[in-house]
Amino acid sequence: MVKKLKALAKDEDTQLASAVRASAHQIWQAGLGAFAKAQEEGGRVFSKLVKEGTDLQKRTRSMAGDKVSEVTGTMSKVADGVGKQASGSWDKLEQVFEDRVARALATIGVPTQKDMDALNKRIEQLSKAVAALSAKAPAAARPAAKPAAKKAAVKTAARPAVKKAAAKKAVARKPAA
Helix, strand or coil: CHHHHHHHHHHHHHHHHHHHHHHHHHHHHHHHHHHHHHHHHHHHHHHHHHHHHHHHHHHHHHHHHHHHHHHHHHHHHHHHHHHHHHHHHHHHHHHHHHHHHHHHHHHHCCCCHHHHHHHHHHHHHHHHHHHHHHHHCHHHHHHHHHHHHHHHHHHHHHHHHHHHHHHHHHHHHHHHC
8 A cells, every 4th residue: 555655655756746846837837928028118118117217307307496486485484584583682782882881982982973063053153143243344453453453552551660779679689688
């Protein structure tokens, strides 16, 4: 019986081996057929894949461009806001500095620009008033100048007399000493 079983097993092994060989041969032929088909249609498939890749690249560039412009707009708005805040801060700082300097100058008594402007206006008013008065009374101003000249002449004439009197007193004191 063992011999019969061994013979059957040999028979079955042979059949099994032949079935496996036939199956492997069919798989090999299917692979060759797929390869031939791929070579045939490979060019068309490759062209189709290139076209789809190009379309996908265009779409992604378009979306990326939209996002970039959106982000750029947002960043511009943020930068403008920051610039305005910085400008406002500088304006406040400048105002604080000006106020402190004005207080310090006022403390030490330095006149302000307003004070100088008021003085300049007052000087202009007085200059106009003097000019108006001198234009109205030119004859009155001339005789007044003559007595002043006479007084100056009297003073200069009196000075030598004063010097002579002082000299006489000094001479008179010498003998008394």
